Amino acid sequence: MKLYLISDNLDTQMGMRLAGIDGVLVHGEQETAQALNAAMEKKDIGIILMTPEAIKCCRELVKKYKLERTTPLITEIPDRHGTSDVTESISRYLKEAVGV
DSSP, X not given: OEEEEXXXXXXXXXXXXXXXXXXEEOOHHHHHHHHHHXXXXXXXXXXXXXXXXXXXXXHHHHHHHHHHOOSSEEEEOOOTTOOOOHHHHHHHHHHHHHOO
């Protein structure tokens, strides 16, 4: 199983590529949703990494996939700007999924 990156940030994409992780650079809601839909259909992808801005572009679609599908796992990673609190987003997803 491979990792795959969906990023709105070229620096994050280049850094991940140096680590051997393939991915796509997206801009806007439509491009992000298309990239996520395509990645969800690839059988060799086990984990989809997404930057906070990419997740913001299609939050409802990400939520739908997280609740309906077990694989691939979609996870948020911080980008170079560090504007997102990943711990807070994980807590929010747990509250929505479990109701705690």
